[in-house]
Amino acid sequence: MALKRREFLKLAATSLCALPLGIQARLVYAGQKIELILQPEQRAWFGDSYQPTVLWGLDREVLRLKQNQPVEIVVKNQLPEATSLHWHGLRIDNAMDGVSGLTQQAIEPGEEFVYRFTPKDAGTYWVHAHHNTYQQLARGLYLPLIVEESTEYPVDQDHLLVLDDWRLNKDAQLDLKSLGNMHEWSHGGRMGNVLTVNRQVKPRLQVRAGSRNRLRVLNAANSRIMASSRIMASEFTGVNAWIVAKDGQPLAAPIRFEDPLILAPAERYDLIVDIPADWQGEQPIYEVSTQKRYAGAFWDVLLPSVAIHHDSPTALPANPLFSLSDRKADHHVQLMMEGGAMGGLRKAVYQNKSMGVRELIQHKQIWAFNGVANLPDEPLLTAKSGDVVEIVMDNNTRWPHGMHLHGHHFQTNSNRYQEGIWHDTLLMERGEKVVIRFQAGLPGKWLIHCHMIEHQAAGMVTWFEVTA
Ligand SMILES: [Cu+2]
Structure with a gap:
């Protein structure tokens, strides 16, 4: 029986909607097109008492992508300096990794670059400058990036908690004079003097009493290890909270949150937080990395309360990661981390030349991996895609x-973290020695570096090569 054209179209439209998400996306478009503009940004952090603080940023608060949906992101550089964007934590083609000088040329002022990829992992990531990074990150050139799961995870609300510290001068402007201070570079890096959450001073996150919330925490600071305390726990009320993902990757089973949450720069955690039904008004979220705890943000708890969740949260749907299980390693290499203040570094190779410490410092180098300061010509290792x-x-x-x-x-x-958790960034205390295990992924040149970004600038960076 021949269908009338109108009926056929109706039927075709219906079956298209019934297709699995990935296939549907491929049929409908090659890639969702998104424009990202890199531009100066003003923040009135201190009301009318000061001129707004001028930062560098992107033209939005957060970038939301969908798992398995191809995107084409046109990045327009309207800043006075060249740059590139790194998609931190995403497993995408090496040519899209955004490392200027290694995977692409920097995007000059007034120019644009198109990043094309399909995020295969859902979770909490971020995008940040990877060119002249210690300066551009200090200026704020980053954006949280959420890749939404293909199936919705049940919470009442989804919040971001992006922590950053800024170094401001007495006019409340970025203290650019302090960039490049070798004393700081050889110690813990450059610390700020103003803490923001989601690029705001003391923001209020509105929640309903009794609600279940997903809280995505990211440390976007150059070098400060952030410690968020009482994100949910109060001395007087039994607040339930769980960690459900680290660095974007879901935990096999949620684990109970233990106060405080400690994050090295670039680390992320996804938490599930049940706000008690008897809370109301302001409840502080403290940052406790210094002697004095500081209320960096507040829960603004609204009534009436919603239905209370008594059940423990389920795991987030797993991402398509390889299972390492007990597979024997195909490569086993050492990465000796050396240098810095009181580190006893005598010499290191910089740009193929052996140098003493004094000469290294003249080149703004003071840290080394395996005796080499900054990016060596030879990779740390070469592995075939699929090797462990x-x-x-x-x-x-x-x-x-x-x-x-x-x-x-x-x-x-590392005994700092529960076994089996996946990371793209790892906090290591002084003197600590850990083994990391992974399966070599897509072919290309991939960096390994310290994300205390002054340490990277001053030598703590190397690379490995994956071949097809
Ligand atoms: Cu470091």
């Missing part, structure tokens, strides 16, 4: 570091 790699990271310095692997998630034997 083990790196022994030995923090032979007097400082903590936040080690980040580009384009890959890894597991670790």
Whole structure:
């Protein structure tokens, strides 16, 4: 029986909607087109008493993408300096990784660059400058990035908690004179003097009493290890909270939150927080990395309360990561982390030349991996895509570091974290030695560096190569 044209169209439209999401997306468009503009930004953090603080940023508060849906992101650089954007934690083609000088040329002022990829992992990530990074990150050139799960996870609300510290001068402007201070670079990095949450001073996150909330916490600071306390816990009320994801990757089973939550720069946690039904008004969220706890944000608890969730949260749907299980490693290499203040570094190779400490400092270098300061010509290792790699990271310095692997998630034997958790960034205390394990992913040149970004600038960066 021949269908009339109108009926056929109706039927075609119906079956298109019934297709699985991925296939549907491919039929409808090659890639959702998004424009991102890099531009100066003003923040009136201190009311009328000061001129607004001028930062660099992107033209939105957050970027939301959908798992398995291709995107084409046109990045327009309207800043006075060249830059590039790194999609921190996303497992995408090496050519899209956004490392200027390694995977792409920097985007010059007035120019644009198109990033094309399909995020295969859902979760909490971020986008940030990866060119002249210690300056551009300090100016605020980053954006939280959420990749939404294909199936909705049941919570009442989804919140961001993006922590950052800014170094401002007495006019409440960025203290640019302090950039590049070698004393700070050789110690814990450049710390700010103003804490913001979601680029605001003391914002209020509105929640209903009794509601279940997803809280995505990101440390966007250059170097400060953030410790968020009492995100939900109060001395007087039994607040239930769980960690459900680390660095974007879901935990196999949610674990109970323990106060405080400690994040090296670039680390992320997804939490499920049940706001007690008997809370109301303002409840502080403290940052406790210094001697004095500081209320960086507030829950603004609204009544009437919603139905209370008594059940423990379920795990987020797993991302398509490889299972490492007990597979024997195909590669096993050492990464000796050296240098910094009181580190006893005598010499290191910089740009193929062996140098003493005094000469290194003249080149703004003071840290090294395996005796080499900054990016070596030769990779730390070369692995075939699919190989299992083990790196022994030995923090032979007097400082903590936040080690980040580009384009890959890894597991670790660090006793700071529960076993089996996936990371793209790892906090390592001084003297700590850990083994990280991962499967080599997409071909290309991938960085390993400290995400205390002054440490990276001053030498703590290397790379590994994945071949097809
Ligand atoms: Cu470091």
